[in-house]
Amino acid sequence: MANKKRALITGITGQDGSYLAEFLLAQGYEVIGMIRRSSTVNFERIKHIQDDVTLTTGDLLDEVSIINLLRESRPAEVYNLAAQSFVQTSWGQPVFTGETTALGVTRMLDAIRIVDPDIRFYQASSSEMFGKVVEVPQRETTPFYPRSPYGVAKVYGHWITVNYRESYGMHASSGILFNHESPRRGLEFVTRKITNAVARIKLGLDNELRLGNLEAQRDWGFAGDYVKAMWLMLQQDQPDDFVVSTGQTQSVRRFCELAFGHVDLDYSKYVVLDERFMRPAEVDLLVGDSTKARTTLGWEPETSFEKLVTMMVEADLALLKGQR
Structure with a gap:
């Protein structure tokens, strides 16, 4: 058991977290899911794998809880999928959206820097960062122009990931995922x-x-296809940012x-x-150019x-x- 690779997923009870947990278990990983200590956590999406993963409490609003969690679990990889992820809600709760979706990323990165800077980090960026699009299709070099508090918070999360990568030499990558759906949406x-x-x-x-x-x-793509791209990013020698999309x-x-x-x-x-x-x-026409992910990662949407x-x-x- 000791030689199993260990991964921590924030947002494991969400659509992407559940598919990623399934994928990592199939790759032979030991999977730890971070959940908030709240009475409303919904385990519906992971109930079929709940016995195979370890659930532990932590909160993106509390850096100390993250530091303690990382010290106890010692993951090799961290996938940060937790966020206030609904665009419409971000208009009604702009400050909370910023706290979780933007500053939550900083707390996680900082906790990794303190506990073990060798941990590989994946940040869930979003096509909503492009918002009022400057060019079609959108690629990694397309300027951001977010059109919602959610999009703005995701831009912050994206750039702070780049910042920690460049400042501390951390293996921190962002996946700029376009809309991905599933029966678990x-x-x-x-x-x-x-x-x-x-x-x-x-x-x-x-x-x-x-x-x-x-x-x-x-x-629109299938979430089950997109989580594989997240994993592929953390298997590369060099961290980088990748657009993940169907291109249609x-x-x-x-x-x-x-x-x-x-x-x-x-x-x-x-x-x-x-x-x-x-x-x-x-937002205007969101359509991604995932050439870089296809060539560098060897990733293809299959559905x-x-x-x-x-x-x-x-x-x-x-x-x-x-x-x-």
């Missing part, structure tokens, strides 16, 4: 909101779906067409436009957009049928 995200509604409408539990901007375009965009309307079409329904009969779901400042949508619809149908 939270219901507050538009993709899961759509597939859940499709399942509910198909099963006669609902009769409409309220959405905002149907023309919004996103570069789809509209919310197209997502609706495919999702409803999969259960033989016409989306236009059920989708209702609702002003409440329009963002104060919408097509169509397969992703049908996978999510099928999972929501199964979930709702199981609850009846």
Whole structure:
């Protein structure tokens, strides 16, 4: 057991954390998940692997708790996936978003510097950093122009990672991940909101779906494919930043067409436009150029957009049928 590589994942109960934990376990890692000591932690996404991982408490708002956790667990790799990760929420909680999504990264990096600067660090950066895009497609060199408190906080997290890498020689890398979805996506995200509604409408539990901007375009991939890129970054000799994306965009309307079409329904009969779901400042065309990740890491997205949508619809149908 002693020779097993050990990895610490913050945000292990989230979509990406659960897929990454699965992936690392399959690679033979010992996996430690950091969770906050709160009564609302939801273990739903990791319940099938809960016996295989070690869960320990720590908080990105408290550097001392992180230092103690690192000293006790001694990981070789740290994947920082914890954040206030919902763009819409960041408008209502801008300060909290900054505390976790921006300063939380600094606390983790500083704790690593103090405990063991040889620990390899992965920061979950985001395509939301590009926001009001300066060029299409976006690559590692594209200037950031965030359009939400979440995007702004992610830019801080990204640059502080670069800063610690250059100042202290730490193996700290950032993955600039474009939208990635799965059956484990939270219901507050538009993709899961759509597939859940499709399942509910198909099963006669609902009769409409309220959405905002149907023309919004996103570069959507499968979370299970994207976590492999995170791991690959920490296996490189040199740390660096990488865009992870499919390089193709789809509209919310197209997502609706495919999702409803999969259960033989016409989306236009059920989708209702609702002003409440329009963002104060919408981002422009987010589409990533992941050439660097493909050439340097040898990474490729493996799941097509169509397969992703049908996978999510099928999972929501199964979930709702199981609850009846």
